[in-house]
Amino acid sequence: MAKRKKIIVIEAQRIFRKNKHGMDFVALEMIRGLQQLDTFNQYVIAVGPGEDQCLEATENFKIVLLSSSNYFIWEQLLLPQLLKKEHADLLHCTSNTAPLFLKIPLVLTLHDIIFMEKKIGNNTSLYQNLGRIYRRWVVPRILKKVHKVITVSDFEQNNIAAAFPELRDHIITVYNGVSTRFKPLPFCTDPRFSALEKGSYWLLLGNTDPKKNLKNTLKAYAYYLKESKYKKKMLLADLEQEHLDRLLTEMDLQEIKDYLIVEAYIAHDLLVQVYNQAFAFLYPSIRESFGLPLLEAMACGTPVVTSNTSAIPEVAQDNVVYINPNDIRSIGSGMLELENNHLLYDNLIVKGLARSARFDWNQTAAKTLAIYESVHLSK
Incomplete structure (x- = not known):
């Protein structure tokens, strides 16, 4: 019997926005991998x-292009209309949520269930708070109908299975990859960063999400400055x-301001230069379902100081300096250890390059395609 060609719709609502973040890049790189891999099935990529x-x-x-900028309307009204118009066989939603009413099989990438857990700190972003409320309402409902759930680490697979035991046999771990653009560079070309001497700064992705642990990290940096040569x-x-100025005032840390360089947003294609110029990458997150930035830093030959929590040890293994993200002195001591131990520093460059090379978007695409093929179609 001849293999049947599927019409697969992939939700990629945010990939065209200028200021992309983690889930956006995961969807984009996975789709690019599928384009290289699958010339048989028909795909419709739904974007905002x-x-x-x-x-x-x-x-x-x-x-x-589905033109609404309202996420609820985009996902719950326009996306189902597109499925009907395209006579879709399968829908893959890539960013935790999906339409509530579907007549075709659903594959859902559930990066994490942080939104179902006790809140970490107080989030001052209205956008992030509304997103949390929306996910807490939608996700339990769509999980009752989902055919397959993709998540990004065994750590997160266990979390989801514990919260939703009925899904245990439907969850599959598919690791993220690292783009080939992340690699060691001989020099930096962007004028904003080429003026900074190579190895002269620590790099921190200073997201305001409380799980990124910005307050503790700033306090730890103040400790580091007192102890570092x-x-x-x-x-x-x-x-x-x-936002940073408010935090420094609130925590009485104005004395560290002159040591801080702030960039509101660095485009992904420039981030490789920033990783390369950095002395090391600081990633003291409290809770991660994967931790893609630490692999990107490793792929650039930049050592990493990171947390011993959540999925991070699964991804990083023994190729980083580990710290306790809830302990200010532990963060600062990890920074000092890497700075003062030149043998450790050089060793982590080599080990990080080898570790990051094991994560490939083509593998992510191949495993995703295998999941599509495993879904039985009713028509």
């Missing part, structure tokens, strides 16, 4: 409005200067 046309259509990959600066990416 945005300036960054970062994905090109191919013969069997059509890109359809070198007193390297810190580059904080993905953070507004106004």
Whole structure:
């Protein structure tokens, strides 16, 4: 019996937005991998409005723009209309949520269930708070109907299975990959960063989400500055200067301000240069379902100081300096250990390059395609 060609719709609502973040890049790289791998099935990539046309259509990959910027309308009204119009056989939603009413099989990428857990700290972002409320309402309902759940680590698979035991046999771990653009570079070309001497700063992705642990990290950096012989600066990416100033005032840490370099947003194609120029990457997150930035740093030959919590040890293994993210002195001591132990530093460069090379988007795409093929179609 001949293999049946499927019409597969992939939700990629945010990949065209200019300021992309983790889940956006995961969806984008996975789709690019599928374009290289699968020339048989027909794909419809559903995207939202945005300036960054970062994905090109191919013969069997059509890109359809659904124009609403309201996420609820986009997902719950426009996406189901597209499924009907395209006579879709399968829907893959890539960012934790999906339409509530579906007549076709659903594959859902559930990166984490942090939104179902006790809140970490107080989040001042209205956008993030509304997103949490929406996910807490939608996800339990769609999980009753999902055919397959993809998650990004065994740690997160166990979390989901504990919270939703009925899904235990439907969850599959598919690791993220590392883009080939992340690699050691001989020099930095962007004028904002080429002026910074290579190895002169720590890099921190300073997201305001409480799980990213910014307050403890700033306190730990103040401790580091008191103890360090070198007193390297810190580059904080993905953070507004106004927000940082409020934090420094609130925590009485104005004395460290002159050591901080702030960039509100660094485009992904420039991030490789920032990793390369950094002395090391600081990733003291309290809770991660995977931890893609630490692999990106490793792939650039940049050592990593990171947390001993959640999925991070599963991904990083013994190729980093581990710290307790809830202990300010532990964070600072980890930074000092890496700075003062040159043998450790050089060793982690070599080990990090080898570890990151094991994560490939083509493998992610191949495992995702195998999941699509495993879903039985009713028509």
